[in-house]
Amino acid sequence: MPHQPEGVVWPEDGALERALPGQVQVPLAAYIHVPFCTVRCGYCDFNTYTTGFGEGADLETYANSVVRxxxxxARVLGESRWDGRPFESVFFGGGTPSLLSPGSIGLILDTLRRHFGIAADAEVTLEANPETLNEERAWQFAEVGVNRFSIGMQSGVSHVLKVLDRTHNPANVPVAVAAAQAAGCQVSVDLIYGAPGESLAxxxxxxxxxIALKPDHISAYSLIIEEGTKMGRGLAAGLIPPSNPDLDAEKYELADSLLGEAGYHWYEISNFSTSPKTRSTHNLAYWQDWDWWGYGPGAHSHVGGQRWWNVKHPRAYAGRLxxxxxxxxxGENLSVEDRGVEAVMLGVRTDLGVKTPSDVTPESVRHLIQEGLIEEEPAGRGHILLTLRGRLLADYVTRVLLGWE
Known part of the structure; x- marks a missing residue:
């Protein structure tokens, strides 16, 4: 099981102790973590399990714990000054949320509606493994309120899927995408590049x-091999080679080029959409510093300058509730300074960029321009916007902006 991060012990009643001074009310989002999978992928370091753990902690009854x-x-937020807002985004992530029945998804959504409300134009996303989504099931999910599917394609090449321990048949991806589209839902397709043995071709x-599937949105993530995963152990033992950063950069540049030609526009380093209306509201909630409540074992929440995280094991989660x-x-209480740092770290990754931090020297800005990492014209107006090269070196740009480099 992934490591449980430390922090201030969270109160048993879940009460929020304080609001960040000067905090204005921002939109509210919900993340629902579904920790179950049929197979654990070799690169996965998420809080996932391939078995159930009894009442309230298995596929059949898990929704009851989320309802609790x-x-x-609702009680905690009702006792604070953050009540009264409907959810602008609801995201079922995992794990494999599409393993839950449409009835379970519907129960959770109905409970959110009853206690908070869900905005009429809210994005309600369900992550789905291609093996778990056909036309009938897509319609059933849509009928209970899902209006967007995020489908885990990862790769279209069999030997790459095998390295990643992905067990789905590549032929099922177009079936799943077509099913979601037929149900009238937006579709996002997730890809991963940089797996050992994956060529540029x-x-x-x-x-x-x-691209041929014509989804509304495509995510292209660079594989990160984490310690504690199957691939991490293989890397440590010398059984798989480390990533090649130059090849990974070529792959990102190729993605930017091909996706751009096909009408997809980057709005965050790893995310491309066909229009502003098809960007992921769930992702934007994180990058634009919304409030969100994370439901489920190991889920993280962030409200009014406070961040906390749940117990990781499904049995412990269900038992407490x-x-x-x-x-x-x-959890932790974030200072104004903490939030300022995070705003730079997250905002610089998007096509909106960030206002040039006040303590960044003109010399540092000129250096970033000369290195071709930020756009010159916006920088002249006190705004930082990454170039394509800057997206490849975003961590370095961030360190410069924060005075860490």
Whole structure:
């Protein structure tokens, strides 16, 4: 099981102790973590499990535990100054949320509607494994309120999928996408590049296959091999080679080129959409510093300058809620300075960029321009916007902007 981060012990009643001074009310989002999978992928370091753990902690009854946490969150927020806002975004992530029944998804959404409301134009997204989505099931999910599917394609090349321990048949991806589209839902397709043994030609094949499906949105993530995963152990033992950063850069540049030609526009380093209306509201909630409540084992929440995270194990999560106790494990209160740093770290990754931090020297800005990392014209107006090269070196740009470099 992934490491449980430490922090201030969270109160059993889940009460929010304070609001950040000067905090204005921002939109509210919901993340629902579904921790179940049929197979654990070799690169995955998420809080996922391939078995159930009894009442409230298995596929059949898990929704009941989430309902209890929604009821708790309604009470907590009702006792604070953050009540009264409907959810602008609801995202079911995992794990494999599409393993839950449409009835379970509907129960959770109905509970959110009853206690908070869901905005009429809210994005309601369900992550789906291609093996779990056909036309009938897509319609069933749509009927209970899902209006966007995020489909885990990852690669269109069989040997790359095998390295990633992805067990779906590539032929099922177009079936799943077509099913979601037939149900009248937006579709996002997720890709991963940089797997051991993946060539530039392999990556081009995956990109072209994804584009041919005509989804509304494509995410292209660079593989990060984390310690504690199956691939991490293989890397440490010398059984798989480390990534090649130059090849990964070529793959990103190829993605930017092919996606751009096909009408997709980058709005965050790893995310491309056909229009502003098809950008992921869920992702933007994080990058634009919304409030959000994360439901489920290990889920993180962020409200009014406070961040906390739940116990990780599904059995412990369900048990606490059954006893009327918050599943919150620990948390932290973010200072104004903390939030300023995070605003730069997140905002610089988007096509909106960030206002040039006040303590960044003109010399540092000129250096970033000369290196071709930020756009010159916006920089002259006190605004930082990454170039294509800057997107490849975004961490370095961030360190410069924060005075860490």
């Amino acid at each position: 946490e929604i009821e708790l969150s 392999d990556w081009e094949t995956s990109l072209r296959q994804a 059954k006893q009327g106790v918050s599943p919150g494990f620990a």
